[in-house]
Amino acid sequence: MIRLVKDKLAGAGMLALAGVPGLVVFAMILGLYGRSRPILAAKPLSELLFSSSWHPLRGEFGLFTFIMGTLWVTAVAVAIAIPLCLLASIYLAEYAPRRLREWTAPLIDLLAGIPSVVFGVWGVLVVVPLIKNHVAPLAGVSSSGYCVLAAGIVLAVMVFPVIVHVSVEVLKTVPNEVREASLALGATRWQTIRHVVMRKAMPGVIAAVVLGLSRAFGETMAVLMVAGNVAAVPKTVFDPAYPLPALIANKYGEMLSVPMYDSALLLAALALLMVVLLVNVAARAILLRVERSVQ
């Protein structure tokens, strides 16, 4: 009798604990919404999201510049990271001798553990001058080096361990017999990887990329240090950007005497959260379709 009660209690307790993360997200959205209500009441949402005029002292709080900043930086990071990570994971999972794989795995995990401010410093000391002195002149433009490209490169390096780690695990779950089936037909290793292994692993690889993407959207410190933080919509990758997290981190806590400022920043936070949620939902939808078509 007591055993059964304990069983029930344990079940209920664990359910409650498992619910906590979900509740936290919900509470955050609710809290942010509550705090941004003053500005939502004062201005139409379309103006807040799609106007690029940010003049807090004049009471203008258009977030478009910052949303575009976030999208630009993330897009560049993903464009660099995806080919890099895919090829690296394919090499590690399919070609590398087991020794090498066992050696590199902890190194890659270590990369994931490096504090983001260190990546930021590396960006300032290495990536920014490199772009200013070599890459931008090569492209025929002048740039301070603090720009979308610098932020994208730093971010790509930061999401690399996340994406590679998960992708390698995913590739290792593809049964060897499937590879053998393709090889036995006289396919080369590369044909086997391209047409069979990657196909089979695609849902997992997409999940890995999304995981990296979520991190890229939210990354604050390293991006803030190299993106330039100029409130203008970037036109090329050599222009500076001012992503949402950088805005919040830079401005929150100062100038709070300006009316609505605080509310506008929390709306920015809400927008960021929503972008991340939307990307995750979209990715999940893609995942479901891919899973169905692969089987």
Add this chain to the structure above:
Amino acid sequence: MRGAMDHDPPIRVKNLNIYYGREHALKNISVDIPGRTITAIIGPSGCGKTTLLKSFNRLVDLADGVAVSGEVLVDGENIYAPGVDVTRVRKKMGLLSQKPYPLPMSIYNNVAYGPRIHGTKKRGELDRIVERRLRESGLWDEVRDRLHAPASKLSLGQQQRLCLARGLAVEPEIILCDEPTSALDPVSSRRIEERFRELKSSYTIVVVTHILRQAKRLADYVIFLYLGELVEHGPAGKIFEEPEQAMTREYVKGSIS
């Protein structure tokens, strides 16, 4: 071309030794596999049956720390000689594994996969190949109106016949089978065996099996391995009725397993 070689064995194994790290998996094996017959490789589990089979198309290469010495001659060519194009060797042989592993694509594309990677691109030609091979493996009537459904939707028995069709589509001379019915129900197993009997007039078939009754039903020629050594080989009737070695006698009677 095949006709001219009928008198030479399609596969000739000479002093083959295979090691996995320190484990000596195959010990000095020499044997000829006769053409256009069904050869069964029998023996208890772990005796090296699968290793011997996979040495014929160099799939043993994939194992970690594997070392091979000796020769395997396929159509007179030593496939372990340096500079051999492994993909060309493998194309000569279809493979059926223990469990069917359809490629993650449609039924049609599973069969068309081999011809495509070897350069057949024309739709009409692929259509003909797919139909012909699916008929040959006895699956056509069951799948003709859902060729573009995912192969994973088929039953296990159908999947195994699909794998057979997939292997036949690259026009092999030899079909290698590793316990091809061990995951199948009796009805599906029987259908696979029927296919083998039909196909042996045009292909050399090598079947690894631990099911003695299956070997007796199917085999024309039998190779008996025990702990990595070749104990005895010969025509099926002789191995099953009057084996020379005491060990073979005990195994075919079922007293060792």
